[in-house]
Amino acid sequence: MNIALLASRGGIGRTTLAFKLGQLKTKETEVFLYEFDVAYPKLISFFSNWSGQTIKRRVSKVLYDKCKFHQKCFDVCQFGAIKKENDKPIRIISICRGCGVCLDICPEHAIDWEEIVSGEVGEAQIDNLTLYAARLALGQAWEGFLIKKLKESYPIKENKINILKAPLGLGASSLRAVKDANVFILVTNPSVTLEEEIKTFGEIVQGFGITGFVIIRDKDALKDIETLISNLGLYSTSIPWIPSLKNGFPQDIEVELEAFLNRILSNNGGF
């Protein structure tokens, strides 16, 4: 059973919920957490023993002694990763996907490969709970490559409970990270755009043809929007917002969260 946690906005407690959901069943079975939000992998901070292995990738590099400013590289790069500055091509290393389209188009062969550090991939463990996580190197913004490496290093386990934390946002880069999920959970809180957010999520869930849940961090807000959620074919629950974890995860909320997890696990015929 692969459960994905998604969010359109940050700071709603997705990381805490991912960790807690992971912990709940560890008395009975092994559980695996996947941190795919590689730009800001906060799950790592819940484990003291995480260590990563450096992952490199290729990006393009302009050889200025050969460049004659034909400007073909600007036009061919679909990502806007080469910008023009005084008719000079400047590569933006953070967003270059390393596809290599610019290498072949340059008549002067003035673009070559350069190897850079994409980030780190590694694992950590607390008892029966294992974390697989990756962290982008500073200055890097291309998540897709590192997420792919994370999945290659630690393939998603079959017949286990896997909690997948998606990158921030509801765009393709988040969804492709968690496309192996059986269940999508949107974590959200009251906002002027709550309705739009849930509708967008509903369309995504429908596109994937899987089960979708909405967790709202406020009981009253859920009451206002419960009908919309069920009309979209989604399930919902409210898990109260926890202002501070200084005194640990509140017992009553843990009970609610476990009931919610049991509901997910039984909805899909267990795992």
Add this chain to the structure above:
Amino acid sequence: MRSIVITGAPQSGKTSIILGLLSRLDNSIFIDTKVDVPLLYKFFTGQETRNPFHIKAPVRNFMVCVGCQLCLKRCPFGAIYEEDLWIDPLECECCGLCVQQCAQKALQMVNMQIGEWIKLEKESKILLYGKLMPGATGEGLLVEELYNQATALSKDLAIIETHGVGEIAARMLSKASDVILVLDPFTNEEVIDRINNFCDTSKKYLLLNKKGMDIDKEKLLVQKAEANGFKLLSALPYQEDLKVLSEQAICNNEMFNKAVNSLVQKL
């Protein structure tokens, strides 16, 4: 065009500050880079123009394709399936390498709509925002389009709100003339490093919200930001009652208004 990027930690009050600026700055463009579920338009009324946004995506002509699988071998994203050479739209980044490499010219880049960009105009103020089709590829490019449209409108100033520390932030920060980093005492220090590494040569400022909640943490964050070249612009005091208010309600708060007025003067 001077572009000021407002960036920082989640839930630190970026949107409230933008709304504060929205009511004060004339002859300006505001860009909402949140294209999965846009937000700022909820607080701005004006004359609306909607425009479809397309990217170029590869399409295969199976009448011409000889099945040599070169595209499959060269695809940097593993987006092409071996069995039927199907291009998975979720995995495809639309880089165009397969089209470039195909000796048979069996692949072609074709316009595909992935969303729309919307202009709201009221007197000398403009809000630009985008709406990505649910789950579509190319949000970075939609955000680039918003920026390109802003430059074409030849106003003096663009205020750009970014979320997160990923691609969108990197793209906008690479164009910024000024960066305002918004933090609060709950912010993880890592946010400062991440944002700083995307800042090019822009002027960097720090705005600390909810001052007085956790003095030790604040000190640590300010020190770290200053060491990275961020200049402390102002610190908005913490008020218990502001915590639970909506963005709009915060804008009506006297203390908040004083702080934003001082921010506008410094800009």
